[in-house]
Amino acid sequence: MPAEPGTNQSVERAVAVLRAFGPDRPQLRVSDVAQIVGLGTSTTSRLLATLEQLDLVERDPVSALYRVGLGVLPLAAVAVNQHPVHRASRMVLQELAARTGLGANAAVRRDDQLMFLCNFEGPRAPKAYTQAGHTAPLHATGIGKCLLSGMSPGERRALLGAELPAHTQHTVTSHEALDAVLEEIRRAGYAVEEEERALGRASVAAPVVDSGGAVVAGVSLWGPASVLNEPRRRAELVREVIEAADAISQALGAH
CATH class of the missing domain: 3.30.450.40 (GAF domain)
Structure with missing residues (x-):
């Protein structure tokens, strides 16, 4: 995933990982996310771990599947309500x-x-x-x-x-x-x-x-x-x- 001129590749990759989730893909494995965004599994795993620490994604302790975290909710509410x-x-x-x-x-x-x-x-x-x-x-x-x-x-x-x-x-x-x-x-x-x-x-x-x-x-x-x-x-x-x-x-x- 090459970065666009004038943009930050790390931010682009993190956003791409978040956008891998959707109404038809609410929970995903690391390998699923990697395939969707076109990144290696190890890189995707590190990105998901960072996003998990920031409360932007969360991992089910039983299935180990990732889903969007509640940390995105305040941002989404501001975007919609404004x-x-x-x-x-x-x-x-x-x-x-x-x-x-x-x-x-x-x-x-x-x-x-x-x-x-x-x-x-x-x-x-x-x-x-x-x-x-x-x-x-x-x-x-x-x-x-x-x-x-x-x-x-x-x-x-x-x-x-x-x-x-x-x-x-x-x-x-x-x-x-x-x-x-x-x-x-x-x-x-x-x-x-x-x-x-x-x-x-x-x-x-x-x-x-x-x-x-x-x-x-x-x-x-x-x-x-x-x-x-x-x-x-x-x-x-x-x-x-x-x-x-x-x-x-x-x-x-x-x-």
Whole structure:
């Protein structure tokens, strides 16, 4: 792992070790981490030992598997709680989830994926284990399509690459089809996702804009496809999510 010009290789390696852990890899062996980050086992072991002393990772005394330590929690809390979209959307989405009984999310774009900043689950939302920091594909989610709607076709192709992976048989997998969907989102002011990322689930979403009118985030209501696909119910939820997005946009300075 060569260091980038002007950076510190030791810091880069330590961060790479921490980033080896994720929602689908919560616990790892030393050899697993070494393979993921492309370092030798002995180097990886020393890095993990140092991070363990700093409380950034911890090792299970029985299995000897490593996991992220509680020492990262204060840093993560500062990052999330100080983010302007999180501050503006937290109460709005909490009330929205309670009012509709569904799940309410806010997310921003991080490179070629979206990252959730907050998630509230109403009683009718299937348990999804979506948490702050989790990521999801842009082209296969309602929020993601809202985020893409603020970009030009050329920018989207450069960002996403030539191929759009299929997550279900309903996922949009061509840029031409995605262009048409995003044009409709710009016209209507909201997005719909019907079982494109996971079967049985659907969502409606709306873009959040800043004081300059740029799309900086998206919010969504999600739940069982049977609930969101009912025409009268969907119309109500579209109104709810657009109003929530407008309230958050105004808190960010949009007119």
